[in-house]
Amino acid sequence: MGDKLKGRNAVVTGAGRGIGRAIAIALAEEGANVVVCDIGGAVDGTGGDRTPADQVVEECRKHGVKAIAQYGDVSKFADAEAAVKACVDSSGRIDILCNIAGIDKPKMIWNMSEQEWDQVIAVHLKGTFNFMRCAAPFMREQKFGRIINTTSEAWLGGVTHLNYAAAKGGIVTLTWGGAQELGPSGITVNAICPRAKTRMTDDPKVREMVVKRVEKGLMDASVLKRMDREMVDPSAFAKIAAFLASDDAAMINGQVFLTTAITIARYSKPETVTTAENPTEGPWTLDMIKAAFTPDKLLKGYVNPAPPPKEEKK
Ligand SMILES: NC(=O)c1ccc[n+]([C@@H]2O[C@H](COP(=O)([O-])OP(=O)(O)OC[C@H]3O[C@@H](n4cnc5c(N)ncnc54)[C@H](O)[C@@H]3O)[C@@H](O)[C@H]2O)c1
Structure with a gap:
């Protein structure tokens, strides 16, 4: 266990599973107290279960930090308020906010229902706004804060789920604009753009397709090798979030980073x-x-x- 985040207090959404879970544990390993926010739903946003959040609370506590669960829905403003309040009530501050919760409801645009659009935008984009909005006043008062949002390479125009892609694009814009508004108060706002094996991405058919293309000479074997090295448990890069949350990253603001087990890359902003x-x-x-x-x-x-x-x- 390290102490880079000792005494810091974090709220992590989507912390019950996948990337959020890995990041919550990475923060706890560095000494941060964690509010584990997770509704425990399926990838498509249906259902709910308190078990994943409760299990991550137990894992965080093994590192000697305080951890509590919040089971609310990030798309509901009142639930975001309650989660941020829980952090401030239990520890007096909210230093770190990681917006990781997400769902996916892929459809081509001509088949997508209004509800499928609204739900995905609500969880990703509004959910990120909700938590940033609720945390910002406390962070401004403290003159310290670290906000880490989650986008996706779909941000660059991922087809088959334009609801998800558009929400992720909106999160990049929230990150750029949030960095401008909050930076002068000692708050950094950055985004990660991950690649990892989670239940959201673990589709054996995708690997089979790549294997076939490599066998037919349509794709270089290095693509498969890279894929196998990147599609691993997100704990392989979760410490990048811990770094961005640390004092060492005080000057890193308004940036979007591709984060995988083998690569960290910084995106540019589009220019004419x-x-x-x-x-x-x-x-x-x-x-x-x-x-x-x-x-x-x-x-x-x-x-x-x-x-x-x-x-x-x-
Ligand atoms: N896995 C990848 O390679 C990858 C790539 C790009 C972006 N992402 C993004 O990373 C984030 C995490 O994805 P993951 O792969 O770990 O998926 P995951 O399904 O394993 O985890 C998502 C978590 O978010 C929670 N959640 C969903 N809706 C919620 C809501 N309304 N309120 C509270 N919690 C909610 C779920 O219960 C789940 O525990 C998502 O924002 C996703 O879009 C993942």
Whole structure:
């Protein structure tokens, strides 16, 4: 056990299983007291069970720290308020907030129901807002705080679950903006973008597909090797969250990190890549706009990510 977070008090959502569990334990190993928040639901957000949160509380306590469970739903503002209050009531402060809870309800957009959209946005995006909103006043008062949000590579446009991808994109924006608003109060806001084997990602069919592609020479064998090294228990990188929560990371703010068992990578913020200026003093005309959308101007270096089939008729 280390002492990098000794005396610090953390709230970790989604801490009953997977990545949240690994991070809660990593924080406890470094001496932090932990509020373990988890509804104990299925991957699709149905059901509830207190056992996972209770078990993680027991595991944290083995490291000699205080740990308590909260079984609320992160998408409900009152439950976020209660979890943050539980942390402050039991330890006097909330120093660390890790927003990890998540669900997945994959569907192509033409099959996605309004409810499937709303529920995924509510758990990921509103849930992250709820806890940031409730923790921020305490952290500002303390002039100290560490917020670690969770995005996903789906943020970059993951198909088959646009509800999830859009929520994860929103979390990146919350992280960038939150860092700007809270940084001057001694609070850092960063996000992790994990790759790990959890019940959310453990699909043997994906590995089988990669094996077949490697066998057919359609994919390099290094892809499979990398996959096998990365799709492991999230405890392999959970200490990255402990680092971001520590005093050593005081100057790391507003960043998004890919976190796997073998890699830590820092994402850039998108920037404009091509520009066209209005050549007149008046409004853009259709002719001027058409002249701007050319391969030497706005479309320089552009590739359509999903062109229609060539034979398709309009
Ligand atoms: N596993 C990966 O490789 C991966 C990749 C990218 C992003 N993520 C993200 O990491 C986070 C953790 O995912 P995981 O893979 O550990 O999944 P997981 O299903 O193992 O764990 C998610 C936990 O969140 C809890 N939870 C879900 N909805 C909740 C709610 N409304 N209120 C409170 N708790 C709730 C669940 O009960 C569960 O314990 C998620 O935000 C997920 O989107 C995971």
